[in-house]
Amino acid sequence: MLQRIITFFERYSFGVCTYLGERFNVSIAKIRLFFIYSSFLAVGFPLMFYFFAGIVLDIRNYVKRKRKRALDW
Structure with missing residues (x-):
């Protein structure tokens, strides 16, 4: 049950932690x-x-996809 919850959040999350992890x-x-x-500690600010x-x-991924489509002739 716990693994299903973790899989759900990893699949449908924004990918912020993954992006930051790969970047840094x-x-x-x-x-x-x-x-x-x-x-x-910070009452929800993070x-x-x-x-x-x-x-x-x-939004950044959306713009990249649109730009790639426009440049694919």
Whole structure:
């Protein structure tokens, strides 16, 4: 049951932790733990950052896909 929940969130999350992990060469699990612990300490501010970063990354991927289609003749 726990594995199904983890798989669901990994599949449908924004991919912010994965992006940051690959970008800064840090373990994804450490970044996720950082967001969880800092959310408790900072009363949800890191969650707002996470959602904002997710929206920015989603828009960025959308623009890249559109640009690639426009350049594929």
